[in-house]
Amino acid sequence: MTDVQTVPETQPGNRLRAHDLSLKYGERVVAENLSIDIPDNSLTMIVGPNACGKSTLLRSLARLLPPDRGSVVLDGQDISRYPSKEVARRLGLLPQTSIAPDGITVADLVARGRFPHQKFLRQWSTDDDVAVKAALDRTNTTELASRFVDELSGGQRQRVWLAMALAQETPLLLLDEPTTYLDIAHQVEVLDLCAELQESGDRTVVVVLHELNLAARYATHLIAMRAGQVVAQGNPKEIVTPELIENVYQLRCSIIDDPETGTPLVVPAARRSVDRVRQS
């Protein structure tokens, strides 16, 4: 595996790229002339303040939101030109708004990730069984397999959803705020899993994340967005600076080394010191 820390910011061969995107929700322009490259085999995290367009960008990368202008390029071709199931065999998405049907078991929910691999006359195959077992195993949910999804805890449920996305067996995996509503322990659990996925093979994982410090700890490639624009991207150690955080979040802070990992840790300025700054 290549050392992901040294992947250049734009590499012509990357599997997933966005070129000159203009994104709109109805009449509201969310982003204009947005271009990004997702480095292959990276754990890319997209951060930014609320409504900066990060989730919109992710939806667009997953061809859920067709761009107004520009294009998303998957494996060298405009993503909108692939059959929908073909995209789903290369790129998996875990949206924020998934619904577990009442009375569904964990095994059944995970099995639904096999949809793009199934044909009308072959609704189930041994490949499917193998993929589901592997996904359950990977996410530590094998012992939950016959439980109902509605009786699981939030952390367990999120692992099950990740298992469903894994059962899809895609080299690219996009996760939209997978840690929302989880306590810190479960957030770490989910992000550890993302890191394992990225480290263990040819998988590129893209995560939209709210938690800046966790993003800086886990990301091999960080993309900081503000108002529909990419402000900075690269290795968190190189790009996370007080200037960047102030620019992106309008927040004064100091940056220290994470005592556990040496990654940048953002410490917001206390109100008193902010006052002092304002007076000066």
Next chain:
Amino acid sequence: MSTEVLSPPVAVNDVRRRLVLGLGVAAAILVLLMAASLAFGAEHVPFGQVWQALTVGGTDSDVIVRDVRLPRTLLGVLVGSALAVAGALMQALSRNPLAEPGLLGVNAGASLGVVIAMAYFGIGALSGYVWFALIGASIATVAVYALGSAGTAGASPARLALAGAAITAALTGAISAIVLLSSTVFNGFRAWSVGTLSGRTIPVVVQVAPFVVIGLILALFLVSSLNALALGEDAAKGLGANVARTRLLGVVATTLLCGAATAAAGPISFVGLVVPHMVRTFTGPDHRWVLPYCLLVGPILMIAADLAGRMIARPGELPTALVTAVVGAPVFVYLIRRRRMAGL
């Protein structure tokens, strides 16, 4: 929380075996009920004689078995499977556990078609209603779909349900207006709108069968997409399902199924609502099992209700729709109370 109260690990294969077995049992029950439906009624015909009447003929019971009981039995199979599968489709597409074929204005459209056939085309025979009912159902569906998907938001389940309620109200008003103008039409409509399998002939069966069969094939074709759609629109698109096409084909299938069933038997309540719920308590929410089960359990309920209607009030009979309502309502209340609404 202790782990003992939770379901024990069951091998996936055991679940599949149980579901296949259940399908076999349901098929056997259906065959037995069909035989009973041919044999029992105001006049009891022994099974041997039923068989002879069907195969070679020449018995005293030829007329009863072939011309009276065979069409109503076959129609029971068609109408029962059509309504149950349409109900399952509606509930899946609208994400509304209370959805039933009436929801999208399909039944109201079919009824208006029948009323127009009676009032303005002087048609009094059942076999003449089918086309009118189908056209009425289609127009209502198109109207609901157009109204529900107007604007930029697209055809969301809630918008479709609202549009269905609005169109149903308008159509029901139109039906009343036409029916109340003429006593002939009123009487004809009253007889049809009771909802029954009795008095139907083989030509009626032959006429509606193709619509039901096409609707059922279309529905079975959609099962995996419905499974994907059940996870939410974004997740379904992420899995590569074509959400818009699934909704459209689902609505087309529902229209064919409900239009044909309503034309042949009149409006029959509760089958489309209750059967999918009964089925899901056994199969869980996987549509690859729910729809095939509906295909068998719908006719079971329909024929059992028809048979009960014949046996209870001998030598007269109760209309099928009355029995399905009497049986369906308590079953439905029981299902709701027993556990939370089985999933979609």
